[in-house]
Amino acid sequence: MISKDEILHVATLANLKFQDDEVDSFVNQLDKIVGMESNLSSVDTTGVKPTYNMADTNSVFREDKGIHTQTREQMLENVPEVEDNLIKVPTIVDKEDDE
Amino acid sequence: MDIKKETIASLHEKLVNKDITAEDLAAQTVENIKANEKQLNTFITVNEKAAEDAKKVDAEGINGPLAGIPIGIKDNIVTNGLKTTAASKILYNFMPVYSATVMEKLAAAGAIDAGKTNLDEFAMGSSTETSFYGTSVNPWDFSRVPGGSSGGSAAAVAAGEVVAALGTDTGGSIRQPAAFNGIFGIKPTYGRVSRWGVIAFASSLDQVGVMSKRVEDSATVLSVIAGHDEHDSTSSEKEVPDYRANLSKDMHGVKIAVPKEFWHEGTHPDVLDNVNKALEAYKKMGATVEEVSLPTLKHAVEVYYVLASSEASSNLQRYDGVRYGYRAKDVKNIKDLFVNSRSEGFGDEVKRRIMLGTFALSAGAYDAYFKKAAEVRTIFIEEMNNVLKDYDLIMGPSTTTPAFKIGEKVDDPLAMYMNDILTIPANLAGLPAASVPAGLADGLPVGLQIIGKPFAEQDVFNAAYALQEENKFYEQIPTALKGED
Secondary structure, three states, X not given: OOOHXXXXXXXXXXXXXXXXXXXXXXXXXXXXXXXXXXXHHHOOOOOXXXXXXXXXXXXXXXXXXXXXXXXXXXXXXXOOOEEOOEEOOOOOOOOOOOO | OXXXXXOHHHHHHHHHOOOOOHHHHHHHHHHHHHHHHHHHOOEEEEOXXXXXXXXXXXXXXXXXXXXXXXXXEEOXXXXXXXXXXXXXXXXXXXXXXXXOHHHHHHHHOOOEEEEEEOOOHHHOOOOOOOOOOOOOOEOXXXXXXXXXXOHHHHHHHHOOOOOEXXXXXXXXXXXXXXXXXXXXXXXXXXXXXXXXXXXXXXXXXXXXXXXXXXXXXXXXXXXXXXXXXXXXXXXXXXXXXXXXXXXXXXXXXXXXXXXXHHOOOOOOHHHXXXXXXXXXXXXXOOOEEEEEOOHHHHHHHHHHHHHHHHHHHHHHHHOOOOOOOOOOOOOOOHHHHHHHHXXXXXXXXXXXXXXXXXXXXXXXXXXXXXXXHHHHHHHHHHHHHHHHHHXXXXXXXXXXXXXXXXXXXXXXXXXXXXXXXXXXXXXXXXOOEEEEEEXXXXXXXXXXXXXXXXXXXXXXXXXXXXXXXXXXXXHOOOHHHOXXX
């Protein structure tokens, strides 16, 4: 069983928030899905190596050289707020939250 | 000229003979898409510059087989100067400043980008209903879904808007909509096609593939987009064959394995009936068909949803409202900016997957879910590879049912996830797999799934081609479009 508190904790980790009325249906749905996923515990995986990626090479090396593919203007084209050719964001240090 | 009846080869011939110019073909394609748009909603963005792009191809000459051929592009593949949204509000205004490698390759071959096709948001879904831009509809029955997540690409091809379209397939997102729309669709081997410039969903599973009415058209396109790319270190250095030139419908001596677990209890009897008929046809063509077992298949959906969601939660952390995409208003601090932009920008299904993934990767759950799923994946890959030691191909239904009604499953995520049970195995094992039309069930198309050995796309194309030439399904016009001409 997944609890409401657990869902709210996971939401914090995921940088998401939910309206109060959304949370209960989310808890219900995720509980069912995680319940389905829990069937995995019935498979004996003693001594089995996990498969995390599918590439047939482990490491790829390339020459360490700088290649300029985009201009600063291009890089900033999709930025929602730009000031003086820099990305503008809200205050990073929030004094009230600063412990 | 009616594009619905054309193939890449027939269009190529007309272009070479100057019966039509690439510019006219592109203009007609765009006009046609726009005329259909209200009804089908297959495209998110039409390429208004298509005719202009095609004019350059006319000037340079019709050289390769794709020169001047308009192709639909799933809107999770970035295209320089053409809006790319992944069907999400969070990318509603995203204008890429570079093109995906597959787009560079198509452009080098002279293909024309007809526009960006609709999909489930971030390719997460089996019905195109999670798109921020509304669902596309199935050309066989407008009250039904076109499948997902490449539903727009599939419906565009089935409706004859384009002869071929690119899709992506993470858990069946090319094969399931191909089956629902009565067309051919192939997901190549993991690593066959570069993923550079493809908006990431689950990096160990995603692969770009092709959809078309005819097998030979997908063969032509896949040869163009496949191959190594220095931008994607998971892309294979293996040589790319000319799949089209090597097409053969000779099935003599081909060994086909049919996993008994593919005969899932929930599978519609008409689906099984059509698939059985296809298998009988292969026997008559000289192939052997034998039953095998994949005991771990029953856990495939569980493995998939743990791993795909975990990878998605990681890949989707980059959407924070800072450098591109939707940015929430009235925020007090940077944390607010991240949380509000993501919470307002992502749809419910995407949030559900991010939550599932974040949970599976969290401290208390990592071993029991993420690591465990990755271990079960290893066992499953071994089972698939063992079968393919003795057999050339694995076959079964592509989907458990024909296209379902719009709205039928959208509120039941678990029922929706079970749609993918037959297509997920090929993704978990990284194998090439296709869906080819097998027949009709109550007027709706049914697909046969063909899975091959790693990098044996040619075997998959050949088997699909053999069935296509047997049933000539491509001659059928989608029911809901009949009488419109």
